[in-house]
Structures are given as C-alpha cells and as structure tokens.
Amino acid sequence: MPEPVKVVIWDLDDTFWRGTLSEGAIEALEENLDLVRDTVARGIVHTIVSKNDFAAAEAKLIELGIRDMFVFPQISWQPKGPIIKRLLEQMQLRAPNALFLDDNPINRAEAQFYNPELQVADPADLATLAPLLRASGKPDPGLSRLEQYKLLERQQQARSTYQDNLAFLRDSQVRIHFRKGEAVLPDLDRIEELINRSNQLNFTKRRVKKEELQASFQDANRRWGTVCVQDRFGDYGLVGVYCLNLSDYTLEQLVFSCRILHLGVEQFTYASLGFPQLEVQGEVATELNQTDRPDWITLEADESAATPLSSENAVTKKLRVLLKGGCDLGQLTPFLQAFDLAVEEEFNYVNENQIPVHVEHTALLKGGREWPETEHKRLAASLPFLGEEAFQTKLWNEAYDVLVYSPLMDYTQDLYREKSTGHLIPFGGYNNLIAADRATQAAKFAKRRFRGMDEAFLQRFQQEFTFEGQLSPEGFTANLRWLRAQVPAHVPIFFLNGAEIEVPGSGETGAKARHVLMNQALADFAAQAYNCFVLDVRDFVHTPADVTNNLRHYQRQHYRTLAQRVAEAIGQWHGRQLEHSSWVDLKARAVSLVPAKLRGLWQKL
Known part of the structure; x- marks a missing residue:
C-alpha cells in the first residue's frame, strides 16, 4: 500500500460476503467481519459502494451486527466510478488514502x-492486505474516528436537503471555542498530529518534532492556541491549531482537520486573530481573505477561565467593563454606572517614590507580559519612576466582558532602551532625559517631591539607557496587534483616541501633530482588526476651552458625554440598549461639580 489507508471501500457480493444477495442467501465471511472491527479500532473507517438494493443490503448488515461499523454507504445500481469520486469528496478524503475492494476487474x-x-x-488479495491494515493507523479503542465520520455523515445528509448553503450554515449552529496559553499543554499529542498529518487545510506546512513543539510552548514570543468546534450535529473536538509570532504578528502555524471543511472555521479563526501576516505554503482547500468573518459562527467564551469582578456582579449579571487609561478616566465611572454596567478601573498610580506611574503604555504591557518576574523586580528597584506595581495588570485575567482602553500614553511618553538588555521603558513625554542637564532636571524632580530622581540617578540612567523618542505609528500598530492577540477574542476593545487641538502653555511642542498621526494609525488598525472600535473624542473636544492643562485632560462635562458614547457603543455591540438610571446620572453630574475634597462626603449620601 503506497500511502496509508484511511478508508476501505467495500463491494458486498462476492467481496464482503460470499454469494449474491439479490439471487438468494449469502454466506458471511467471519474474517472480513473481524477485519472491519479490528481496523475500526485502529482509526480506519469503512464504507460501501455496491450494486444492490439498499434496504435489503442494510437489513443483512444489521443481521450480521456490522452495520454500525460503516459510514456513508452507497448502495444503488449506479456506476461505481463516479460514486466513489463523489463519496471521497463527501468524506473529505484523498483517493491515495482509500482502498477499494471489488471482485469485478471492470469495476x-x-x-x-x-x-x-x-x-x-x-478480495483474493485480502490474505496479504489484512495484516498490513491491522498494523496501520493507531489504537482508537473508543472508536472516536468512526464517530467523527458519523457526525460528518449526519452533516452531509442535512446539507443535501438545503438549496441555499448559507441557510444550511446558519441552521447548523456552529460554535467555536479557543484555548490558549497553558490550556493547550494537555493536547500536545493532538497538536503534533494535526501539524504533521494534515495537508488539505494546513496553510503553513511547517512540520515539527514533539520536542520542538514543547520548547515552543514555553517561548513567551509565541502564542499557541487550539480551535474546538461543535454544531447541532455533534462535537468535532479539537480541529485546529495556530501559532502566532508576537514580535512581527506572523502566523507560524495555521492548521485544521478536514472534518470542518466548508464550515467557515478557518476564515473565522483567521479573522478572530486580527488577520495576521500569513504566507500560505502549497495548495490548500480553502482560500483565506483579509476582510470576512463568517457571521453564522458563534464564539464561545472560556467561562472557566473567568472569575467575577465582584459578588454583586455575579448576582446582577451586568456586563463587566475594564476601564484602563489615565486617572482622568475615573471621571467616566460614575456616569457609566448609571448604565447597566459593572465598571472596574485600572489607572496610573503614585508609587512608593511619590512618582505618578502610568501603566497603560503598550511597551510596558508587553514587558509585563513577556519579561520574567526577576526582570520586573530588577527594573522596579533600579528605576524610581516605575515601582513595584508597574508591571501588574488585570488585562490577562479574563474577568471582564468589555475593555475600554485609552492608548494616549503611546501618543505621549518617550521610550528609553536599556543598553544591556534592549528593554524599552516608557517615561515622561516631550522631554529627553538623556540630553537634559542633570542638575536642572533633578531640581525639577525635587520640586515635585519625586524621591530617587536625583543627579546620581540621572547620571547612571544616561549611561545605561539610550533615548528612542516616542513610539512610531508602525510600532504602535504592531503593539496594538499584539494587544488584540493577548486579550480574549470574544472581548471587544473600545479605544479612546486623542484630541487634535493646540493647547497654549502646555509645554508639549508638536502634541497636536503627534495626535493627528497616531489617531490615523489607530483608526487604520481598528478598521481591519477583529472586535476593535474607536470612540472619537474629536466629535466634542474642539477648542482649547474644552481641555484643562493639556490636550489629554478634558473639561468635566465632556467626560459625561464620553461615558454616554461608551455606553451607547457597548450597547450596540451587545445588541441591546443598556438600561439607564436617571437618578444615578443626576447624582454623578452633581458630584462632578463638587470640589474634589468634598466628593467623598457627597458620594456617601
């Protein structure tokens, strides 16, 4: 047998049994019955192409106790050649992996x-072939491969009743579940099998050894994931695997089992990953594109990985929103709470050195995600403007339904590269610490009561780091792709862009032009990324009177407008208008007008 046999196609008369069914009694051949049972338990599937009456033949197979071992039986009086061709297409198998047994040389x-x-x-050759077949495949005592083909048979039978394929797909109730990170480790053998044995839907065709695969799982620069599929016909199990190289957002592996061919699973997965770069190798049965996301497929969240943000939320079932950005966004929370939302905040904070630390720059998020804990501790201890909590974030715990994220620190902060490691660290903005006069800069920090930012530190910093400047639009886009890949695909990301106005006296030369450049990069990214949306503050922040000390801090009334825009967008994504409390909104408006020192007392009322 030149290629492994995955399916045996049996003729019946004088092949599977002795005699002709339509002419009278037949004699069962026990060796053939045993061969089918033995090889089904090795993952080989069996079908029938026979010129016979279907009802009579099926009744005889049931009598022999073997009917359930066959899938896709083709029993009719039609020519066998075209039937076999159509059968292999239905079973999604290649002819070289099929063995046809028939006593008639013309057939x-x-x-x-x-x-x-x-x-x-x-069939006279079976004495030689049977030992080879019994040694093929691999043990499948649970007959899982047979069950998968029975599922496919049910699906194909249902498909044949539809004239409109799209209507069939919508009625199929296709559901996808992604696993990633450590959740893929128990499936090492299945992943290795898919990568090395799949061809029709293997887009990358990079074969691997199991040892290489295990090592790659530990690589922080690679994100492995698996794809499990169900529909109303049954559970297809783990049918896909991907590997993203996060440094350049390239797919190194994208492989699927042919059992989900024509369901749109490959395109849906590609879209869910944000259409990363993919160099397709060789021929594949499906052509992917950079635009479509099949809307007949439902993405199921990994509920076991998520934990409620609060006991209140577990009872109310409110949508859980993580609000991440500068602390000015805290002014959104009271207004958002007027809607049917449970809001969790993650803003900048004042560290142990009395220095405000922004924790939302994408470079810092990548460092927190990819660098080892020892590096986090070293950098936190050696750089006073970071501190112990700089690398901590709630982004990766999956305990939220919606992410509202302001990337304005990517617009603003400068990046410094550590010479010894290449690590990029964000700090400040519109001010080059490397080129600054140390005495003057230290005096400014002392005036702000920053601890540890003295001349000695600045001297060491200038020796150990180089100034990279602000993140480029290209680097920003790459980091956004990385972020989209890290946040669960079913969680939408609502980005808050930046105002485009001149703010006299802010000391941030070129800030408007910088915002124009980065806003465009953000818009271009969101236009092609899956489940990403931009909320445009330029709709209501138009003049210097609309901001306070810089173009990132808005007047109080605008935060209410922004909160309403956020709630409206979430409602549209969720498919229903969010319930709204006028009383909570009125209270929030009143609180926003109260001086900060008195707000705590008012909020207790």
Missing part, C-alpha cells in the same frame, strides 16, 4: 479511471 478499472490515484484490490 476496479472504472473506479481508477474516475479516481486515478485510488488504491484497488481483489
């Missing part, structure tokens, strides 16, 4: 004429 010749690479044999 065998016809079958090969229509299927040139088909393996054929006379």
Whole structure:
C-alpha cells in the first residue's frame, strides 16, 4: 500500500460476503467481519459502494451486527466510478488514502479511471492486505474516528436537503471555542498530529518534532492556541491549531482537520486573530481573505477561565467593563454606572517614590507580559519612576466582558532602551532625559517631591539607557496587534483616541501633530482588526476651552458625554440598549461639580 489507508471501500457480493444477495442467501465471511472491527479500532473507517438494493443490503448488515461499523454507504445500481469520486469528496478524503475492494476487474478499472490515484484490490488479495491494515493507523479503542465520520455523515445528509448553503450554515449552529496559553499543554499529542498529518487545510506546512513543539510552548514570543468546534450535529473536538509570532504578528502555524471543511472555521479563526501576516505554503482547500468573518459562527467564551469582578456582579449579571487609561478616566465611572454596567478601573498610580506611574503604555504591557518576574523586580528597584506595581495588570485575567482602553500614553511618553538588555521603558513625554542637564532636571524632580530622581540617578540612567523618542505609528500598530492577540477574542476593545487641538502653555511642542498621526494609525488598525472600535473624542473636544492643562485632560462635562458614547457603543455591540438610571446620572453630574475634597462626603449620601 503506497500511502496509508484511511478508508476501505467495500463491494458486498462476492467481496464482503460470499454469494449474491439479490439471487438468494449469502454466506458471511467471519474474517472480513473481524477485519472491519479490528481496523475500526485502529482509526480506519469503512464504507460501501455496491450494486444492490439498499434496504435489503442494510437489513443483512444489521443481521450480521456490522452495520454500525460503516459510514456513508452507497448502495444503488449506479456506476461505481463516479460514486466513489463523489463519496471521497463527501468524506473529505484523498483517493491515495482509500482502498477499494471489488471482485469485478471492470469495476476496479472504472473506479481508477474516475479516481486515478485510488488504491484497488481483489478480495483474493485480502490474505496479504489484512495484516498490513491491522498494523496501520493507531489504537482508537473508543472508536472516536468512526464517530467523527458519523457526525460528518449526519452533516452531509442535512446539507443535501438545503438549496441555499448559507441557510444550511446558519441552521447548523456552529460554535467555536479557543484555548490558549497553558490550556493547550494537555493536547500536545493532538497538536503534533494535526501539524504533521494534515495537508488539505494546513496553510503553513511547517512540520515539527514533539520536542520542538514543547520548547515552543514555553517561548513567551509565541502564542499557541487550539480551535474546538461543535454544531447541532455533534462535537468535532479539537480541529485546529495556530501559532502566532508576537514580535512581527506572523502566523507560524495555521492548521485544521478536514472534518470542518466548508464550515467557515478557518476564515473565522483567521479573522478572530486580527488577520495576521500569513504566507500560505502549497495548495490548500480553502482560500483565506483579509476582510470576512463568517457571521453564522458563534464564539464561545472560556467561562472557566473567568472569575467575577465582584459578588454583586455575579448576582446582577451586568456586563463587566475594564476601564484602563489615565486617572482622568475615573471621571467616566460614575456616569457609566448609571448604565447597566459593572465598571472596574485600572489607572496610573503614585508609587512608593511619590512618582505618578502610568501603566497603560503598550511597551510596558508587553514587558509585563513577556519579561520574567526577576526582570520586573530588577527594573522596579533600579528605576524610581516605575515601582513595584508597574508591571501588574488585570488585562490577562479574563474577568471582564468589555475593555475600554485609552492608548494616549503611546501618543505621549518617550521610550528609553536599556543598553544591556534592549528593554524599552516608557517615561515622561516631550522631554529627553538623556540630553537634559542633570542638575536642572533633578531640581525639577525635587520640586515635585519625586524621591530617587536625583543627579546620581540621572547620571547612571544616561549611561545605561539610550533615548528612542516616542513610539512610531508602525510600532504602535504592531503593539496594538499584539494587544488584540493577548486579550480574549470574544472581548471587544473600545479605544479612546486623542484630541487634535493646540493647547497654549502646555509645554508639549508638536502634541497636536503627534495626535493627528497616531489617531490615523489607530483608526487604520481598528478598521481591519477583529472586535476593535474607536470612540472619537474629536466629535466634542474642539477648542482649547474644552481641555484643562493639556490636550489629554478634558473639561468635566465632556467626560459625561464620553461615558454616554461608551455606553451607547457597548450597547450596540451587545445588541441591546443598556438600561439607564436617571437618578444615578443626576447624582454623578452633581458630584462632578463638587470640589474634589468634598466628593467623598457627597458620594456617601
């Protein structure tokens, strides 16, 4: 047998059994019954192409106790060659992996004429072939492969009743579940099998050894994931695997089992990953594109990985919103709470050195995600403007339904590269610490009562770091792709862009032009990324009177407007208008007008 046999196609009369069914009694051949049972338990599937009456043949197979071992039986009086060709298409198998057994040489010749690479044999050859078949495949005592083909058979039978394929897909109730990170480790053997044995839907065709695969799982620069699929016909199990290289957002592996062919699973997965770069190798059965996301597929969240943000939320079932950005966004929370939302905040904080630390720059998020804990501790101890909590974030715990994220620190902060490690660290903005006069800069820090930012530190900093400047639009886009890949695909990301106005006296030269540049990069990214949206503050922040000390801090009334825009966008994504409390909104408006020192007392009322 030149290629492994995955399916055996049986003729019945004088092949599977002795005699002709339509002419009278037949004699069962126990060796053939045993061969089918033994090889099904090795993952080989069996089907029938026979010229016979279907009802009579099926009744005899049931009588022999073997009917359940066959899938896709083709029993009719039609020519066998075209039937086998159509059968292999339905089973999504290649002719070289099929063996056709028939006592009639004319039937065998016809079958090969229509299927040139088909393996054929006379039943007299079974004495030689049977030991080879029994040694093929691998143990499958649970008959899982047979069950998968029965599922496919049910699906194909249902599909044939529809004239509109899209209607069939919508009625199929296809559901996808992604696993990633440590959740893929128990499936090492299945992942290795998919990568090395799949061809029709193997887009990358990078074969791997199991040892290499295990090592790659530990690589922080690579994100492995698996794809599990169900529909109303049954559970297909783990049918896909991908590997993203996060440094350049390139797919190194994208492989699927052919059992989900024509369901749109490959395109849905590609879209859910944000259409990363993909160099398709060789021929594949599906052509992917950079735009479509099949809307007949439902993405199921990994509920076991998420934990409620609060006991109140577990009772109310409110949408859980993580609000991440500068602390000015805290002014959104009271207004958002007027809607049917449970809001969790993650803003900048004042560290142990009395220095405000922004924790939302994408470079810092990448460092927190990818660098080892020892590096976090070292940098926190050596750089006073970081501190112990700089690398901590709630982004990765999956305990939220919606992420509202302001990337304005990517617009603002400068990046410094550590010479010894290449680590990029964000700090400040519109001010080069490397080129600054140390005495003057230290005096400014002392005036602000920052501890540890003295001349000695600045001297060491200038020796150990180089100034990279603000993140480029290209680097920003790459980091956004990385962030989208880290946040669960079912969680939408609502980005808050920046105002585009001149603010006299802010000391941030070129800030408006910088915002114009980065806003465009953000808009371009969100236009092609899956489940990403931009909320445009330029709709209501137009003039210097609309901001306070810089173009990132808005007048109080605008935060209410922004909160309403956020709630409206979340409602549209969620498919329903969020419930709203006028009393809570009125209270929030009143609190926003109260001086900060008195707000705590008012909020207790």
